[in-house]
Amino acid sequence: MTTSPSAPWLTQEAYDRLSKELEYRAGEGRQEIVDRIEAARDEGDLKENGGYHAAREEQSKNEGRIAELKQLLENAVVGDTPQDDGVVEAGMVVEATVGGNEMTFIFGNREIASEDEQLDVYSERSPLGEAIHGRQAGETLSYTAPNGKDIEVVLKKVTPYNPGK
Secondary structure (H helix, E strand, C coil): CCCCCCCEEEEHHHHHHHHHHHHHHHHHHHHHHHHCCCCCCCCCCCCCCCHHHHHHHHHHHHHHHHHHHHHHHHHEEEEEECCCEEEECCCEEEEEECCCCEEEEEECCHHHHHHHCCEECCCCCCCCCCHHCEECCCEEEEEEEECEEEEEEEEEEEECCCCCC
Protein backbone atom coordinates (compact mmCIF):
# COMPACT_ATOMS: atom_id res chain seq x y z
CA MET A 1 0.00 0.00 0.00
CA THR A 2 1.33 3.40 -0.93
CA THR A 3 -0.21 6.67 0.18
CA SER A 4 0.50 10.09 -1.20
CA PRO A 5 2.36 12.44 1.14
CA SER A 6 -0.73 14.66 1.38
CA ALA A 7 -3.14 11.84 2.32
CA PRO A 8 -2.70 10.58 5.88
CA TRP A 9 -3.35 6.88 6.42
CA LEU A 10 -5.59 5.83 9.31
CA THR A 11 -6.84 2.51 10.56
CA GLN A 12 -10.61 2.11 10.60
CA GLU A 13 -10.42 2.17 14.41
CA ALA A 14 -8.56 5.52 14.39
CA TYR A 15 -10.99 6.96 11.83
CA ASP A 16 -13.99 5.92 13.95
CA ARG A 17 -12.40 7.30 17.15
CA LEU A 18 -11.65 10.65 15.48
CA SER A 19 -15.14 10.81 13.97
CA LYS A 20 -16.64 10.41 17.44
CA GLU A 21 -14.32 13.11 18.79
CA LEU A 22 -15.39 15.47 15.99
CA GLU A 23 -19.07 14.73 16.63
CA TYR A 24 -18.65 15.53 20.34
CA ARG A 25 -16.54 18.66 19.82
CA ALA A 26 -18.87 20.06 17.15
CA GLY A 27 -22.00 19.25 19.15
CA GLU A 28 -22.21 18.72 22.89
CA GLY A 29 -18.66 19.91 23.61
CA ARG A 30 -19.15 23.14 21.67
CA GLN A 31 -22.43 23.83 23.49
CA GLU A 32 -20.84 23.25 26.91
CA ILE A 33 -18.22 25.90 26.13
CA VAL A 34 -20.86 28.35 24.85
CA ASP A 35 -22.83 27.82 28.08
CA ARG A 36 -19.71 28.55 30.17
CA ILE A 37 -19.04 31.73 28.18
CA GLU A 38 -22.62 32.91 28.70
CA ALA A 39 -22.48 32.13 32.44
CA ALA A 40 -19.18 34.01 32.79
CA ARG A 41 -20.53 36.93 30.76
CA ASP A 42 -23.45 37.20 33.19
CA GLU A 43 -20.95 37.72 36.03
CA GLY A 44 -20.23 41.24 34.84
CA ASP A 45 -17.02 43.07 33.91
CA LEU A 46 -15.37 41.04 31.15
CA LYS A 47 -11.98 42.77 31.47
CA GLU A 48 -11.22 41.08 34.77
CA ASN A 49 -13.31 37.97 34.35
CA GLY A 50 -10.86 35.05 34.30
CA GLY A 51 -13.60 32.46 33.74
CA TYR A 52 -14.79 34.29 30.63
CA HIS A 53 -11.30 34.56 29.15
CA ALA A 54 -10.52 30.92 29.94
CA ALA A 55 -13.75 29.77 28.30
CA ARG A 56 -13.04 31.91 25.20
CA GLU A 57 -9.56 30.41 24.95
CA GLU A 58 -11.01 26.91 25.29
CA GLN A 59 -13.53 27.78 22.58
CA SER A 60 -10.72 28.84 20.27
CA LYS A 61 -8.79 25.63 20.88
CA ASN A 62 -11.92 23.55 20.35
CA GLU A 63 -12.70 25.26 17.03
CA GLY A 64 -9.09 24.69 15.91
CA ARG A 65 -9.33 20.99 16.75
CA ILE A 66 -12.67 20.76 14.91
CA ALA A 67 -11.07 22.24 11.78
CA GLU A 68 -8.07 19.91 12.13
CA LEU A 69 -10.29 16.83 12.52
CA LYS A 70 -12.52 17.80 9.57
CA GLN A 71 -9.51 18.20 7.29
CA LEU A 72 -7.91 14.97 8.48
CA LEU A 73 -11.07 12.91 8.12
CA GLU A 74 -11.90 14.36 4.70
CA ASN A 75 -8.43 13.60 3.32
CA ALA A 76 -7.55 10.38 5.12
CA VAL A 77 -6.99 7.10 3.39
CA VAL A 78 -8.71 4.55 5.61
CA GLY A 79 -7.46 1.03 5.33
CA ASP A 80 -6.72 -2.23 6.92
CA THR A 81 -3.50 -2.92 8.71
CA PRO A 82 -0.68 -2.99 6.15
CA GLN A 83 0.81 -6.29 5.03
CA ASP A 84 3.48 -7.82 7.22
CA ASP A 85 6.14 -7.50 4.51
CA GLY A 86 8.87 -5.69 6.44
CA VAL A 87 8.51 -2.49 4.40
CA VAL A 88 8.31 0.82 6.26
CA GLU A 89 4.96 2.44 5.47
CA ALA A 90 2.16 4.13 7.37
CA GLY A 91 0.72 1.88 10.03
CA MET A 92 3.89 -0.05 10.75
CA VAL A 93 5.81 -0.41 14.01
CA VAL A 94 9.51 0.15 13.39
CA GLU A 95 12.28 -1.19 15.60
CA ALA A 96 15.53 0.53 14.72
CA THR A 97 18.83 1.82 15.96
CA VAL A 98 18.85 5.56 15.24
CA GLY A 99 22.10 7.37 15.92
CA GLY A 100 23.15 4.60 18.32
CA ASN A 101 19.85 4.65 20.24
CA GLU A 102 17.43 1.73 20.23
CA MET A 103 13.95 2.95 19.25
CA THR A 104 10.54 1.42 18.65
CA PHE A 105 7.87 3.67 17.15
CA ILE A 106 4.76 3.80 14.99
CA PHE A 107 5.33 5.16 11.50
CA GLY A 108 2.61 7.44 10.14
CA ASN A 109 0.13 10.05 11.26
CA ARG A 110 0.13 10.77 15.01
CA GLU A 111 -3.61 10.14 15.10
CA ILE A 112 -3.10 6.44 14.30
CA ALA A 113 -2.17 5.68 17.88
CA SER A 114 -4.82 5.44 20.56
CA GLU A 115 -4.56 7.76 23.58
CA ASP A 116 -3.23 4.99 25.81
CA GLU A 117 -0.53 3.92 23.33
CA GLN A 118 2.95 3.90 24.84
CA LEU A 119 4.85 4.14 21.55
CA ASP A 120 5.97 7.39 19.95
CA VAL A 121 4.78 8.18 16.43
CA TYR A 122 7.05 9.46 13.68
CA SER A 123 5.48 11.12 10.67
CA GLU A 124 6.27 10.27 7.07
CA ARG A 125 7.07 13.97 6.69
CA SER A 126 9.74 14.09 9.40
CA PRO A 127 13.39 13.88 8.30
CA LEU A 128 13.64 10.38 9.78
CA GLY A 129 10.32 9.41 8.21
CA GLU A 130 11.32 10.60 4.76
CA ALA A 131 14.58 8.65 5.02
CA ILE A 132 13.04 5.32 6.01
CA HIS A 133 9.73 5.40 4.09
CA GLY A 134 9.69 2.46 1.66
CA ARG A 135 12.85 0.89 3.09
CA GLN A 136 12.96 -2.65 4.48
CA ALA A 137 13.93 -4.35 7.70
CA GLY A 138 17.61 -5.25 7.60
CA GLU A 139 18.68 -2.10 5.73
CA THR A 140 21.22 0.40 7.03
CA LEU A 141 21.01 4.00 5.83
CA SER A 142 21.75 7.52 6.95
CA TYR A 143 19.90 10.80 6.77
CA THR A 144 20.71 14.42 7.49
CA ALA A 145 19.02 15.71 10.63
CA PRO A 146 17.75 19.30 10.87
CA ASN A 147 20.92 20.22 12.79
CA GLY A 148 22.99 19.15 9.75
CA LYS A 149 24.43 15.98 11.28
CA ASP A 150 24.32 12.67 9.42
CA ILE A 151 22.57 10.01 11.48
CA GLU A 152 22.87 6.30 10.84
CA VAL A 153 19.72 4.19 10.96
CA VAL A 154 19.62 0.40 11.14
CA LEU A 155 16.12 -0.95 10.49
CA LYS A 156 15.83 -4.07 12.61
CA LYS A 157 12.17 -5.06 12.46
CA VAL A 158 9.10 -3.63 10.72
CA THR A 159 5.68 -5.08 11.63
CA PRO A 160 2.06 -3.94 11.29
CA TYR A 161 0.66 -1.83 14.13
CA ASN A 162 -2.16 -3.63 15.87
CA PRO A 163 -3.81 -1.29 18.39
CA GLY A 164 -4.65 -2.92 21.68
CA LYS A 165 -2.51 -6.00 21.06
